[in-house]
Amino acid sequence: MRRSDTLPTIAMRLDDEPASKEHSLEQSRELERFLTNVEKRAFRIARITVRNDDDALDIVQDAMLQLARSYAGRPADEWGPLFYRILQNRIRDFQRRRKVRAKVLSWLPGRSSHEDEGDDPFEAVPDRGLLPFEALSIEEAMRGLERALVRLPDRQREAFMLRNFEGLSVAETASAMGCTEGSVKTHYSRAVHTLRAELDAVAPGAPDEAKVRTS
Amino acid sequence: MSHDPERESAEFEARTRALFEQSVENLDGRTRSRLNRARHAALDELRTSPAHAWRRAWIPLSGATAVVALAVWMALSPGSQQGQPHESGIPIDDLELFAESPSLDLLEDVEFYAWMADEMDDVQNGNSG
Numbered sequence: 001m002r003r004s005d006t007l008p009t010i011a012m013r014l015d016d017e018p019a020s021k022e023h024s025l026e027q028s029r030e031l032e033r034f035l036t037n038v039e040k041r042a043f044r045i046a047r048i049t050v051r052n053d054d055d056a057l058d059i060v061q062d063a064m065l066q067l068a069r070s071y072a073g074r075p076a077d078e079w080g081p082l083f084y085r086i087l088q089n090r091i092r093d094f095q096r097r098r099k100v101r102a103k104v105l106s107w108l109p110g111r112s113s114h115e116d117e118g119d120d121p122f123e124a125v126p127d128r129g130l131l132p133f134e135a136l137s138i139e140e141a142m143r144g145l146e147r148a149l150v151r152l153p154d155r156q157r158e159a160f161m162l163r164n165f166e167g168l169s170v171a172e173t174a175s176a177m178g179c180t181e182g183s184v185k186t187h188y189s190r191a192v193h194t195l196r197a198e199l200d201a202v203a204p205g206a207p208d209e210a211k212v213r214t215s
Numbered sequence: 216m217s218h219d220p221e222r223e224s225a226e227f228e229a230r231t232r233a234l235f236e237q238s239v240e241n242l243d244g245r246t247r248s249r250l251n252r253a254r255h256a257a258l259d260e261l262r263t264s265p266a267h268a269w270r271r272a273w274i275p276l277s278g279a280t281a282v283v284a285l286a287v288w289m290a291l292s293p294g295s296q297q298g299q300p301h302e303s304g305i306p307i308d309d310l311e312l313f314a315e316s317p318s319l320d321l322l323e324d325v326e327f328y329a330w331m332a333d334e335m336d337d338v339q340n341g342n343s344g
Contacts, residue, residue, distance in 0.1 A: 027261070032258055035254045040239045068257040068260040164232050
């Protein structure tokens, strides 16, 4: 190749460098907006399943890191299903790891598998910007809902949280859960049916709001 | 009043969604702060030098090595016949639990496996408790 052929290419690359930097900055800003938008909800979703603030925070942090490492270059509209897929995988891995730990601890003489589980001191922290009574009632209501959600089979819980809490479409939920759209519809419908039945059983005849709050 | 299951279902979904939204809004300062730090760590990852990637690659590898070492230790220890309880009281079949976990993330818990190996040494040496 002649030298004169390579010069324009090099010049073009030098011209492209600021554009590339700008693109990278824009990508970083866009990812920050996305993460800011999903992080608190993702934490709540993880917290419902793993029932521990620190573990839920670790899971969300891992999911954010994984998204940034592996998928930041993908179109922004793909980040939602990708992020929730990573999050759900992290939650499942955590549950599996917890089972292994419990099993191993049960092998060891004189040790209880619940040894390192304790009350979560942050559960009692009042909600931001609300009177203590209001805060308590919302927390209580949410805890009632969480208890009902935890009793659901994993796939039904995932479908309910992704569809109803996160507002993902059936197709996006299917992508996040790694299953068909038909399965999502089935899981979701069963979840709604079971949750309603369970909350009805707690306070039959009461208005729905009260059922959620008193369960 | 007419009974409309679809409408009732939609109302139930709306109420649980609103409750979830409220619980998200009411997250405490400590959690918000930690989420903020986690987000910045993820964004820093975008600027991380590829030279750091090899270090990350070693984490699951060392975890895998620890698990293999543990499995070999279990297999070579006396009383580790198939289907029989191990000398330390651990049924060999329980090791299937490890094989059921396809994700390498489980193997990243190096500290835990190292602690577990220590505990097992103690058990074998009669220093339990």
